[in-house]
Amino acid sequence: MxxxxxxxxxxxxxxxxxxxxxxxxxxxxxxxxxxxxxxxxxxxxxxxxxxxxxxxxxxxxxxxxxxxxxxxxxxxxxxxxxxxxxxxxxxxxxxxxxxxxxxxxxxxxxxxxxxxxxxxxxxxxxxxxxxxxxxxxxxxLRTLVSGAVLSDVDQRARSKVLNPGAPADRFAERIPGLVDKQIVWPRFS
Known part of the structure; x- marks a missing residue:
């Protein structure tokens, strides 16, 4: 049909x-x-x-x-x-x-x-x-107050409470890896 x-x-x-x-x-x-x-x-x-x-x-x-x-x-x-x-x-x-x-x-x-x-x-x-x-x-619940940092551990804990049957929310898993990153802006001559 x-x-x-x-x-x-x-x-x-x-x-x-x-x-x-x-x-x-x-x-x-x-x-x-x-x-x-x-x-x-x-x-x-x-x-x-x-x-x-x-x-x-x-x-x-x-x-x-x-x-x-x-x-x-x-x-x-x-x-x-x-x-x-x-x-x-x-x-x-x-x-x-x-x-x-x-x-x-x-x-x-x-x-x-x-x-x-x-x-x-x-x-x-x-x-x-x-x-x-x-x-x-x-x-x-992903919204944060100004100046706060979203952590992977917190986000996984929230997702476990809100949707216990679903896989863990991996939204913020790369945040810890960005702590020591340095962004270099290109220099144009």
């Missing part, structure tokens, strides 16, 4: 429940029998693309038109202190010419919630809920 379209899916794993949302209208039933609720990703589509391409270490994800029951549960979890560090995944689901899923969705971004401000507004006689997720991923 040929892939004709893609769906952007967002899975949020709170301790009490897993929320599944997709960028569209109405419910969506996947091949595993899970129901994904329709929501509009109103802001941050360029941020989503950057996050999926590995170019962003943080993500601001805004979802409008979220079902009231989902919004209420998210608010209750926020009040209970269960939202911070909840796992967020952005997935891509390939679809055929009839918008039916082809294969399993592919995880493109995994991060953890830092904050979740929400807003409810009234449109006519309906309440429109908007959730904003401020999400960080494991590379967010």
């Amino acid at each position: 040929a892939i004709k379209s893609l769906r952007v899916l967002c899975r949020i794993e709170f301790p009490s429940k897993t929320f599944r949302m997709w960028d569209g209208a109405g419910p969506y039933l996947d091949a595993n029998g899970d129901i994904w609720v329709g929501a509009r990703l109103t802001e941050g589509l360029d941020q989503i693309e950057s996050a999926m391409n590995g170019e962003a270490s943080t993500l601001m994800l805004s979802m409008s038109g979220v079902d009231q029951a989902v919004s209420d549960l998210a608010y209750e979890d926020m009040e209970a202190g269960e939202v911070i560090d909840a796992k967020v995944q952005l997935l891509i689901q390939p679809c055929d010419e009839w918008d039916q899923p082809v294969g399993d969705p592919e995880v493109k971004f995994t991060g953890f919630v830092d904050n979740m401000p929400s807003d409810d507004s009234v449109s006519g006689d309906q309440v429109v809920s908007t959730l904003v997720l401020e999400v960080r991923n494991r590379f967010d």
Whole structure:
């Protein structure tokens, strides 16, 4: 089967429940029998693309038109202190010419919630809920204060804590070898 379209899916794993949302209208039933609720990703589509391409270490994800029951549960979890560090995944689901899923969705971004401000507004006689997720991923911890030095040992320890099943982060392994290096600028005559 040929892939004709893609769906952007967002899975949020709170301790009490897993929320599944997709960028569209109405419910969506996947091949595993899970129901994904329709929501509009109103802001941050360029941020989503950057996050999926590995170019962003943080993500601001805004979802409008979220079902009231989902919004209420998210608010209750926020009040209970269960939202911070909840796992967020952005997935891509390939679809055929009839918008039916082809294969399993592919995880493109995994991060953890830092904050979740929400807003409810009234449109006519309906309440429109908007959730904003401020999400960080494991590379967010690479940022340093001014003047600090990133060490290989520290980076490997961070990666072991943040992603225990993955190979060690080798990002800074050449840093110790650069300590005694001298850079000589070319002299042009």
